[in-house]
Amino acid sequence: MADVNIAAHSEGAAEEVTTADGSKGPVTAPVTIADKPEVVLIELLFYAYRDFVSDPDAVLVRYDFGRAHHRVLHFVDRHPGMRVADLLDILKITKQSLGRVLKELIDTGFIEQVPGPVDRRQRLLYPTEKGRALSARLTEPQARRIGAALAALDPAGRVAAERFLRLMIDADERDKVSRLISR
Amino acid sequence: MADVNIAAHSEGAAEEVTTADGSKGPVTAPVTIADKPEVVLIELLFYAYRDFVSDPDAVLVRYDFGRAHHRVLHFVDRHPGMRVADLLDILKITKQSLGRVLKELIDTGFIEQVPGPVDRRQRLLYPTEKGRALSARLTEPQARRIGAALAALDPAGRVAAERFLRLMIDADERDKVSRLISR
């Protein structure tokens, strides 16, 4: 069963067949890319992301961590000294969801909390050496995948791919994200 | 707190500061895009996907469905008559995980099962009219988002964006995915 074997569709018509008694049967006509050309990109994004996130999973299981730990560690490593609120705004999850995952990363010594020097209510988040090392290790396969894909494009194509992804972000988040990324 | 306010980094050095007593403090140097240029794409993919999947959520809650239902309904709608095994191979989940979600979609009349006409062990999956309508409704905001992003690119850029996503898929899955998409 290594191969997906979706049967060819016998129906040539674009419309559903209504049976003799007037009841509606199942819809047999496929949604074609001619109908909705954007479906190609919708599905490519699904498949690409599916494989993209699968990369680090193999590493994470050895640490008893999940994808949530990966995300948290990545952004803390990327933005040392960030506030908890910043992290929540990036991940778009609640503080309760973040709580346990962050606690585990702190308890196991991958992330450290430091009281904000100016505003002492804050608990600024920093990676430890160990945290940085793990983050790098998780980034590696993803960077390799990205690098290989970009290498197959010409410079203009690389710019276009990046632009496309930027435009996929909510319009009212784009500037914030751009500022975060370009550090 | 509408704005993320990550403090500028006081450390100019690329390396960690070791304190006087020899103990390692937290790592304060950020990972820059100069260090790892692929990080830009890694993060863009995260942000883009985050917002991309958030679109249908607002619709789904009204049906008491989650993202898993969306994925199942989408692919059944896209490939009417597909087998359960095909769906599992696309989603890369176990049949037990699929089980509940699929059952709910069947029980609520969005998907129909038909015994395979040639191989009667199979339960071929079809959307109902209702299922097709919901799928279209869920696809709509995503297609709008994609369409807007593509509209901002020139034809070559559109090709590049699509090529990039194709290349992000596992090499040994690309042909299968291409066959699935180009229907």
Place this chain on the structure above:
DNA sequence: TATTTACGTCAGCCATATTGACATATTTCG
């Protein structure tokens, strides 16, 4: 006939997310 295949299901478990309420510092504002 024996085996494999396609699918379903039961049971238990884990990870990640949610809402809502409440606690504790600390900063800021009137």
Place this chain on the structure above:
DNA sequence: CGAAATATGTCAATATGGCTGACGTAAATA
């Protein structure tokens, strides 16, 4: 100064979506 807002943490209950493992059944196939 005192009140209010802010940053964060935590307890509790719940939902969702995923997993492994075991077992069952019908149907195709070797």
